[in-house]
Amino acid sequence: MPPSPPPEEGSLEDRFPVARDVARLAGVSTSTVSRVFNGTAAVRADKRDAVLKAAEELGFVANGAARALSMRRFMAVGAVVPNIENEGFLRTLSSFQERLRRDGYTLILTNAGYDLDNEWQEASFLLERGIDGLLLVGDLHRPALLERIARQRIPTVQTFTLSAARPCVGFDNLAAAGRAAQYLLDLGHRRIGVITGIRKDNDRSGARVAGIVHALAARGLTINPAHDVETSHGIAAGRDALRQILSQSTPPPTAIICGTDQLGFGVMIEAQSRGVAIPGDLSLIGFNDADYAAFLTPALTTIRIHAAEIGQVAAEHLLARMAGRSVVRLTEIAAELIVRGSTAPPRPSMDNA
Amino acid sequence: MPPSPPPEEGSLEDRFPVARDVARLAGVSTSTVSRVFNGTAAVRADKRDAVLKAAEELGFVANGAARALSMRRFMAVGAVVPNIENEGFLRTLSSFQERLRRDGYTLILTNAGYDLDNEWQEASFLLERGIDGLLLVGDLHRPALLERIARQRIPTVQTFTLSAARPCVGFDNLAAAGRAAQYLLDLGHRRIGVITGIRKDNDRSGARVAGIVHALAARGLTINPAHDVETSHGIAAGRDALRQILSQSTPPPTAIICGTDQLGFGVMIEAQSRGVAIPGDLSLIGFNDADYAAFLTPALTTIRIHAAEIGQVAAEHLLARMAGRSVVRLTEIAAELIVRGSTAPPRPSMDNA
DNA sequence: CCGGGCTATGATAGCGGTTTCATAATGGCC
DNA sequence: GGCCATTATGAAACCGCTATCATAGCCCGG
Numbered sequence: 001m002p003p004s005p006p007p008e009e010g011s012l013e014d015r016f017p018v019a020r021d022v023a024r025l026a027g028v029s030t031s032t033v034s035r036v037f038n039g040t041a042a043v044r045a046d047k048r049d050a051v052l053k054a055a056e057e058l059g060f061v062a063n064g065a066a067r068a069l070s071m072r073r074f075m076a077v078g079a080v081v082p083n084i085e086n087e088g089f090l091r092t093l094s095s096f097q098e099r100l101r102r103d104g105y106t107l108i109l110t111n112a113g114y115d116l117d118n119e120w121q122e123a124s125f126l127l128e129r130g131i132d133g134l135l136l137v138g139d140l141h142r143p144a145l146l147e148r149i150a151r152q153r154i155p156t157v158q159t160f161t162l163s164a165a166r167p168c169v170g171f172d173n174l175a176a177a178g179r180a181a182q183y184l185l186d187l188g189h190r191r192i193g194v195i196t197g198i199r200k201d202n203d204r205s206g207a208r209v210a211g212i213v214h215a216l217a218a219r220g221l222t223i224n225p226a227h228d229v230e231t232s233h234g235i236a237a238g239r240d241a242l243r244q245i246l247s248q249s250t251p252p253p254t255a256i257i258c259g260t261d262q263l264g265f266g267v268m269i270e271a272q273s274r275g276v277a278i279p280g281d282l283s284l285i286g287f288n289d290a291d292y293a294a295f296l297t298p299a300l301t302t303i304r305i306h307a308a309e310i311g312q313v314a315a316e317h318l319l320a321r322m323a324g325r326s327v328v329r330l331t332e333i334a335a336e337l338i339v340r341g342s343t344a345p346p347r348p349s350m351d352n353a
Numbered sequence: 354m355p356p357s358p359p360p361e362e363g364s365l366e367d368r369f370p371v372a373r374d375v376a377r378l379a380g381v382s383t384s385t386v387s388r389v390f391n392g393t394a395a396v397r398a399d400k401r402d403a404v405l406k407a408a409e410e411l412g413f414v415a416n417g418a419a420r421a422l423s424m425r426r427f428m429a430v431g432a433v434v435p436n437i438e439n440e441g442f443l444r445t446l447s448s449f450q451e452r453l454r455r456d457g458y459t460l461i462l463t464n465a466g467y468d469l470d471n472e473w474q475e476a477s478f479l480l481e482r483g484i485d486g487l488l489l490v491g492d493l494h495r496p497a498l499l500e501r502i503a504r505q506r507i508p509t510v511q512t513f514t515l516s517a518a519r520p521c522v523g524f525d526n527l528a529a530a531g532r533a534a535q536y537l538l539d540l541g542h543r544r545i546g547v548i549t550g551i552r553k554d555n556d557r558s559g560a561r562v563a564g565i566v567h568a569l570a571a572r573g574l575t576i577n578p579a580h581d582v583e584t585s586h587g588i589a590a591g592r593d594a595l596r597q598i599l600s601q602s603t604p605p606p607t608a609i610i611c612g613t614d615q616l617g618f619g620v621m622i623e624a625q626s627r628g629v630a631i632p633g634d635l636s637l638i639g640f641n642d643a644d645y646a647a648f649l650t651p652a653l654t655t656i657r658i659h660a661a662e663i664g665q666v667a668a669e670h671l672l673a674r675m676a677g678r679s680v681v682r683l684t685e686i687a688a689e690l691i692v693r694g695s696t697a698p699p700r701p702s703m704d705n706a
Numbered sequence: 707c708c709g710g711g712c713t714a715t716g717a718t719a720g721c722g723g724t725t726t727c728a729t730a731a732t733g734g735c736c
Numbered sequence: 737g738g739c740c741a742t743t744a745t746g747a748a749a750c751c752g753c754t755a756t757c758a759t760a761g762c763c764c765g766g
Contacts, residue, residue, distance in 0.1 A: 016505070018752055029716045034754055044714065059504055064483040065421035066752035069721050074418060076461070076482075084447045087438075094437045097464060101475075106482060108429070109462045111450060122454075129429075129459060130417040151412055152369070235648055262644070269648050291615070292645060295588055295622050371722055382746045387724055397744065419722035422751050 017058035025054035037062060068130065076106045077133035077318055078126035082114045082202070083233075088288045088307045089137065092159060096135065096311035103319050105132070116201045120145040127152060133318040139163040140203040155321035157314045160204055160305075162332060169314040171335035173204045176303050177211035179337050180257050180285045185219055187345045189255040189283060192216065193227030195241040195267065196259030205259055208287070212257060227253045231263070238266020246274065254282065254346035261286035261293045264300050268342070279344035289338060298341030306333050370411035379407035390415060421483060429459045430486035430671055431479035435467045435555070436586075441613075441641045441660045442490065445512060449488065449664035456672050458485070469554045473498040480505060486671040492516035493556040508674035510667045513557055513658075515685060520674075522667040524688035526557045529656050530564035532690050533610050533638045538572055540698045542608040542636060545569065546580030548594040548620065549612030558583075558612055561640070565610060580606045584616070591619020599627065607635065607699035614639035614646045617653050621695070632697035642691055651694030659686050 019030045026033070028047055035041045036051040043051075054060075068074045077100055081089045097107040108126055112119035120142040123134065127148060134149065134156040146166075149156050158168045184192055194212055199205040209228070216222060226248040231237040238258065246252055258264040264286030271278050278284055278298055286293055289304035310333050320327045372383045379386070381400055388394045389404040396404075407413075421427045430453055434442045450460040461479055465472035473495040476487065480501060487502065487509040499519075502509050511521045537545055547565055552558040562581070569575060579601040584590040591611065599605055611617040617639030624631050631637055631651055639646055642657035663686050673680045 019754095020752080030753075031716060031718095031755085032714085035715090038754080040754080042714065047714085059501070061481050061505070063422070063752050064481055065418045065427060066721090067754075068418035069416070069422050069723085070752080070754040072721070084450065085440075085443050087440075090438050090443060094464060097437070097462065101463065101478075106461050106463070106479070108459050109450065110454065110459070111447060125454075126459070128414050128417055148412070152414075235644055265645060265648065272650075291588055292618060295618065297625075372724095373722080383723075384725080384746060384748095385744085388745090391724080393724080395744065400744085416722050419751090420724080422753085423722080423724040425751070 016063075017060045018063065019060070021058055022051060022054045022060045025058065026050040074130040074132050075104055076108055076129070076131050077135065077322075078108045078110070078123070078129070078131040079135040080110050080112050080119055080122045080126065081135075081137050082112050082119075084109065084111045086233075087290055088160075088305060091307035092311035092314070094311065095308040096315045099312050099315035100319070105319070114198055114201055116140065116142050124148065127154065132322050133157075135159060135314055135318070137161075138203050139165060139168070140201065155318050157317050159310050159314050161207075162330060164330075167317060167327070167329045169310050169317060169331045169333060171305065171333050173207035173335075174211035174214070176335040176337075177208035177257065177287075178215045179211075180303060181212040181215035183337055183339070184255045184257070184283060184285070184343065185215065185221075187255075187283065187343065189346050190221060191227065191251060191253040191255070192221075192223065193229075193245055193253035193256040194223060194258075195229050195231060195238065195245075195256060195263050197231065197233040197237075197263070199230050208257075208259060224250055224253070226250050227256075233260060233262060235262050235266040235269070238263035238268075239270040240266075242267045242270040246276075252282075255284070255343070256282065257285045257287075259287055261288050261290035261300060261302055264302070264342075265290075265292070265296060268296060268300070279342050280347065283343040283346070285337075285343060294340065296342075301340045301343040302338050303335050304338045305335050309333050369416075370408075370413045371416065372413070374411055375404060375407045375413045378411065379403040427483040427485050428457055429461055429482070429484050430488065430675075431461045431463070431476070431482070431484040432488040433463050433465050433472050433475045433479065434488075434490050435465050435472075437462065437464045439586075440643055441513075441658060444660035445664035445667070447664065448661040449668045452665050452668035453672070458672070467551055467554055469493065469495050477501065480507060485675050486510075488512060488667055488671070490514075491556045492518060492521070493554065508671050510670050512663050512667050514560075515683060517683075520670060520680070520682045522663050522670060522684045522686060524658065524686050526560035526688075527564035527567065529688040529690075530561035530610065530640075531568040532564075533656060534565040534568035536690055536692070537608045537610070537636060537638070537696065538568065538574075540608075540636065540696065542699050543574060544580065544604065544606045544608070545574075545576065546582075546598055546606035546609040547576060547611075548582050548584060548591065548598075548609060548616050550584065550586040550590075550616070552583050561610075561612060577603055577606070579603050580609075586613060586615060588615050588619040588622070591616035591621075592623040593619075595620045595623040599629075605635070608637070608696070609635065610638045610640075612640055614641050614643035614653060614655055617655070617695075618643075618645070618649060621649060621653070632695050633700065636696040636699070638690075638696060647693065649695075654693045654696040655691050657689050657691045659688075662686050 019033045023030045023033045033051050035043050036048050100107055110122040112122050123145050134154055136158050137160050139158055139161045158166050159170050161170045162168050162172050194209055196205045227245055229241045231241045264284055276282050286300045286302035289302045293300040293302050313331050317327050372386045376383045376386045386404050388396050389401050453460055463475040465475050476498050487507055489511050490513050492511055492514045511519055512523050514523045515521050515525050547562055549558045580598055582594045584594045617637055629635050639653045639655035642655045646653040646655050666684050670680050
């Protein structure tokens with residue numbers, strides 16, 4: 001219950017000016033005020049000026065809720081991302097927001113924390129709010145959410161993935177990771193390890209691992225389960241992961257592909273502190289091309305994702321659909337392997353002939 | 354022509370269910386539906402169940418705009434930050450959003466790009482939208498914005514700063530930077546340099562530089578203008594800045610304080626590539642304690658900001674004011690100097706006796 | 707100078723909720 | 737069982753804007 005609404009009379013000083021106040025002061029009707037502000041119909045110049053002057057004087061600001069209610073348009077789009085703090089999502093959101101803003105839309109942001117039930121809750125929350133469009137990450141969502149989106153007919157776009165099921169702006173995670181694995185294979189690596197964040201509820205991680213497995217399989221190879229670790233995210237997690245891999249008695253991998261550059265950085269640090277040379281003893285590939293990836297020693301080979309482009313294209317997709325224009329359902333954004341110093345052929349050894 | 358012919362149950366499938374549909378199906382009035390969903394008054398158990406069942410069946414979702422209009426509450430707060438992609442702001446926003454969410458508020462986010470005119474535009478945009486509260490960064494804003502906030506009586510909180518003028522959750526930039534300078538002075542440094550991002554429209558950068566100047570002045574020292582550089586942000590900018598400083602003919606600084614850890618990282622890389630030893634030849638202090646700061650070699654001495662705490666406290670502040678509760682105007686969040694390996698006493702030399 | 711087609715304007719009916727306020731149903735108590 | 741104090745309920749009045757529609761003004765050709 002809002003705080004005690006004092007029985008104020010319209011002293012105009014303690015109450016927001018509304019369209020009627022402007023209309024009265026300008027000597028016109030509220031319809032005309034509306035027309036002036038929305039340009040929905042011609043208004044004689046002198047009246048328009050009077051309205052603008054009155055509005056200026058009163059400090060009139062149209063009430064967004066009333067407007068949204070009347071127009072049945074909220075002029076806001078929502079985004080539910082697994083982790084707001086992730087640099088990649090952020091670059092995407094930043095350009096997404098900027099593009100939307102240019103068309104007068106606001107961005108409402110919420111965090112799902114890599115949990116699908118949470119995603120469903122957060123998205124519902126936004127949907128209740130009346131958002132006109134929705135951005136999601138990935139292709140994996142609770143059926144209830146998909147159902148609701150369909151029912152409310154909310155234009156939705158999925159990012160960081162490509163899927164035939166729903167409109168997407170992203171890249172092929174499986175292929176991208178496959179390319180990284182292929183590159184390592186071509187260098188001569190045979191024992192390849194993988195480190196990723198949590199894979200549950202995350203189709204991107206899953207697809208990436210699958211891509212690597214697939215590429216190896218084509219050469220009759222597999223990932224040694226001891227070299228396949230799923231951890232949390234962050235630099236420390238990367239360190240721990242390498243420690244875990246190296247603590248196994250099996251021969252260590254000669255190359256590792258990480259789910260993010262942060263994990264890669266962690267691996268690098270742990271390797272350094274153990275005297276494991278990169279890329280001499282261990283080749284390393286990250287994912288995302290974080291701002292510092294190029295500056296590590298050695299510079300980190302990684303897969304560059306054009307995150308900002310994803311955001312912009314996703315915004316344009318949504319904008320088009322919200323305006324009733326037709327759109328392409330799938331836009332592939334390049335994910336290129338950037339070869340830097342952290343990868344090299346493995347040292348010749350007996351089992352790597 | 355008779356007035357609007359009652360659109361007799363348009364197949365109900367092509368139109369959102371509204372409260373009246375639920376009411377009709379449950380055999381109650383819309384008032385009761387509203388009461389059930391808001392718990393504003395007691396409703397007999399059987400009716401409540403009927404309403405809930407009907408709502409469930411129809412997939413009813415209250416229209417947020419109508420709700421906001423009639424309650425004169427939007428249940429949304431806005432945040433205008435200089436740079437969405439900045440890690441520090443992000444950690445703050447993340448916890449800010451999370452805390453708001455728990456009370457049913459949504460976060461509307463927009464980017465000002467380190468430009469006050471832009472900030473004023475973006476904030477106005479949000480204010481028009483009807484946000485119930487606003488988060489800003491810093492104490493420096495266009496008077497027009499402050500005026501509008503006052504006029505609309507929108508609870509507003511400033512972050513990353515402490516100022517008597519308006520409610521704040523943050524820290525004393527001047528003192529924090531002063532402490533860093535003091536530490537370097539205590540180590541014996543006399544020639545101290547500064548590298549920050551753009552200072553125009555940014556009171557935080559300004560205050561930090563002032564803090565350093567102040568600390569030096571207390572010892573009768575000044576910053577050599579050639580050692581005081583203002584640049585953009587990012588690792589590359591840090592590299593360039595050090596390059597610029599070292600290209601001067603003056604004796605180089607023995608220590609540098611950077612406005613962010615990213616700049617610090619850049620300095621470190623450039624130093625490395627030039628054979629300038631850190632901390633031997635050059636001590637280095639960053640700002641923010643980025644996730645990787647502790648992992649650089651040497652680990653970066655920096656000022657740690659509890660960004661997440663700022664967000665949480667700011668949210669609580671706003672929540673309290675929006676609920677009409679009283680609040681403390683100023684909350685200081687610690688900004689501690691974290692001493693790591695990048696700082697040490699200067700090498701003894703003639704002019705550093 | 708008049709009628710016909712335009713255009714600018716105002717009155718008014720929603721949009722979909724919440725919230726009085728009056729009334730109907732209920733319950734407690736003697 | 738009757739009476740009064742509660743409590744639950746529905747009708748209707750908003751909230752502030754946009755959209756529809758009828759009308760008042762206007763210009764112009766005949």
